[in-house]
Amino acid sequence: MMKTEAKAPKVPKMDPAEKKEIEKLFKAGLEAAMKDPEKFWDMENQRSGASRVSKHLATLPMVRAKEKGKSKGKQESLVSELNDLLDSVKDD
Amino acid sequence: MLPSQTEVLRDLQKIFFEKKSATSVAPVIPSKTDRKVAKAGEVHHWKTGDFTKNKEGQWIPVAAGQKPAAKDTKPAAGPAKAAGGEIGKMVAKAQKDVAAMFPPAPKEPKAAAGAAPAEPPAPPASPAAAVPAEKPPEKKAKEKSEFFKPDPTVDENGDGVADSARVGVPGMEAPPPGGVPRLPNLNERERAIESKFADAYEHNADSMAEEFLKIASKDNYVFETDAAKTLMPEWERPDLPEDGKDPKTGFTVLHPERAEARAALNTALHGTANAIAKKAFLKRLDEIKDMPEDKRKILVTSGGVAGGKGSALKAKPELKAGVSATWDAAGEANATENPWVLEECEKRGIKATFLFVAADPKQTWPGAVKRAKGIGRMVDAKVFADSYGHGAKNFKAFHDKNKGKAAFVFASSADGKATITPDMDPAALEVDADELYKHASDYMEEQKKDLPPHIYAGGTAGRRIWGEAS
Numbered sequence: 001m002m003k004t005e006a007k008a009p010k011v012p013k014m015d016p017a018e019k020k021e022i023e024k025l026f027k028a029g030l031e032a033a034m035k036d037p038e039k040f041w042d043m044e045n046q047r048s049g050a051s052r053v054s055k056h057l058a059t060l061p062m063v064r065a066k067e068k069g070k071s072k073g074k075q076e077s078l079v080s081e082l083n084d085l086l087d088s089v090k091d092d
Numbered sequence: 093m094l095p096s097q098t099e100v101l102r103d104l105q106k107i108f109f110e111k112k113s114a115t116s117v118a119p120v121i122p123s124k125t126d127r128k129v130a131k132a133g134e135v136h137h138w139k140t141g142d143f144t145k146n147k148e149g150q151w152i153p154v155a156a157g158q159k160p161a162a163k164d165t166k167p168a169a170g171p172a173k174a175a176g177g178e179i180g181k182m183v184a185k186a187q188k189d190v191a192a193m194f195p196p197a198p199k200e201p202k203a204a205a206g207a208a209p210a211e212p213p214a215p216p217a218s219p220a221a222a223v224p225a226e227k228p229p230e231k232k233a234k235e236k237s238e239f240f241k242p243d244p245t246v247d248e249n250g251d252g253v254a255d256s257a258r259v260g261v262p263g264m265e266a267p268p269p270g271g272v273p274r275l276p277n278l279n280e281r282e283r284a285i286e287s288k289f290a291d292a293y294e295h296n297a298d299s300m301a302e303e304f305l306k307i308a309s310k311d312n313y314v315f316e317t318d319a320a321k322t323l324m325p326e327w328e329r330p331d332l333p334e335d336g337k338d339p340k341t342g343f344t345v346l347h348p349e350r351a352e353a354r355a356a357l358n359t360a361l362h363g364t365a366n367a368i369a370k371k372a373f374l375k376r377l378d379e380i381k382d383m384p385e386d387k388r389k390i391l392v393t394s395g396g397v398a399g400g401k402g403s404a405l406k407a408k409p410e411l412k413a414g415v416s417a418t419w420d421a422a423g424e425a426n427a428t429e430n431p432w433v434l435e436e437c438e439k440r441g442i443k444a445t446f447l448f449v450a451a452d453p454k455q456t457w458p459g460a461v462k463r464a465k466g467i468g469r470m471v472d473a474k475v476f477a478d479s480y481g482h483g484a485k486n487f488k489a490f491h492d493k494n495k496g497k498a499a500f501v502f503a504s505s506a507d508g509k510a511t512i513t514p515d516m517d518p519a520a521l522e523v524d525a526d527e528l529y530k531h532a533s534d535y536m537e538e539q540k541k542d543l544p545p546h547i548y549a550g551g552t553a554g555r556r557i558w559g560e561a562s
Contacts, residue, residue: 009441012385014499022391022445023501023512025408030449030503030510033403037459038343040403044467045335045344047319053330054303054323056296063284063326065352
């Protein structure tokens with residue numbers, strides 16, 4: 001059973017002045033966002049970073065988009081590998 | 093006299109050259125990469141269940157109890173064909189011959205001609221399962237065999253708010269318990285990405301939620317589903333050079349491959365990202381519960397996609413600084429999470445203020461498309477339309493039922509001017525989701541020639557996933 005279910009504290013009441021302050025700030029924020037949307041969209045780019053990648057995913061092979069024009073099949077790859085191998089033993 | 097190693101290799105090469113145009117290799121034992129070349133009818137055993145590919149190239153779950161298709165990739169019991177058909181037989185024979193010629197062989201021959209593969213096939217599921225797991229995910233075969241295709245207007249629990257949006261996890265849930273819902277009709281890349289992220293989370297839910305909690309803590313504990321996508325390397329692309337800056341505007345110029353990934357993968361990653369954000373948010377609520385009364389308060393935002401709620405928070409950091417956490421809901425959730433947020437807050441004695449922004453979707457859709465050019469992330473037209481067509485109605489119903497239990501703030505940017513309104517803007521309740529989807533979809537066609545292909549693809553993926561606009 002969750003701890004929180006056992007002893008739920010009382011929900012504090014909303015102070016009207018506090019609500020007014022939120023309304024004032026939110027209106028101002030919305031005005032700024034409407035005036036210069038690109039500025040605030042760009043903030044989303046600021047949160048990027050390698051350090052954010054999960055440790056559970058960082059070492060796994062990446063799923064990549066198929067490269068256009070590259071349709072080398074497994075068979076061709078094997079033939080190519082065999083050719084390389086053959087070249088390498090020719091000198092022996 | 094034994095042939096030399098060179099001669100054996102030459103023979104192998106000859107076998108390949110002679111046969112490569114005659115017979116295509118159809119691997120019986122799938123590897124992790126076999127998803128890319130899977131044929132219709134093959135059954136793949138993913139972590140999340142068994143899936144088969146139909147003629148249209150879509151992955152369809154194999155219902156519990158259904159017999160695997162003829163091309164099941166599991167090894168057949170008893171004598172079976174060698175992997176790779178005729179070529180496979182020849183290669184296996186050659187391997188056997190080579191092994192005999194060069195004793196002692198360091199490796200045991202894997203398969204002699206005519207013998208069944210010794211090892212079971214590697215599941216094409218995401219390699220996330222290889223990561224040490226916290227505990228096995230709770231799986232229910234029946235549930236897992238069905239894709240998530242909710243009607244975004246259905247309200248089974250009768251609270252006035254629809255139970256689920258098309259993307260994300262159901263409003264009242266924060267899995268685990270339960271798994272991350274999987275979307276229908278994804279293409280192979282999207283499915284691979286969705287599975288990788290969801291499998292990793294289902295095996296490491298607590299740890300990944302902790303990781304995201306740490307990220308959110310650096311931004312005054314703002315919890316945003318889209319931000320959780322940064323846990324995924326395919327989204328972040330740490331292998332690529334850093335983004336550039338436009339010298340004129342100073343804005344970021346995303347690396348093209350990073351931009352492509354964010355537009356193409358946004359929908360597929362949304363469910364898991366939402367689950368992570370919700371789980372991390374609960375962890376924060378548990379921390380807030382033990383704080384003094386004046387700190388036990390949070391903000392919650394709702395509104396349509398690209399309606400300005402997230403930007404307003406960024407423009408006025410005092411908003412998030414004045415509370416102990418902010419649930420900055422994705423517009424795509426259609427305000428279905430609010431009853432869950434309120435319930436979790438009530439359990440912990442936390443005061444919640446719910447903000448709603450009404451906007452004109454015919455103005456914000458071009459904005460969402462333009463935004464994608466800057467940040468990469470592109471929202472599909474269908475979920476965009478739902479966010480306006482259903483989101484406002486859900487929020488209104490939630491407000492009407494709970495106005496005595498929490499504080500509510502209504503804002504509007506619909507007339508090109510930011511205003512605080514005493515109640516929901518009536519125009520927001522008039523938006524028809526189907527009509528708006530048609531409008532947004534038509535806009536994508538009008539703009540197609542001027543849009544980067546990945547933005548067009550991201551904005552129209554819903555046609556394949558949920559159907560065309562009518």
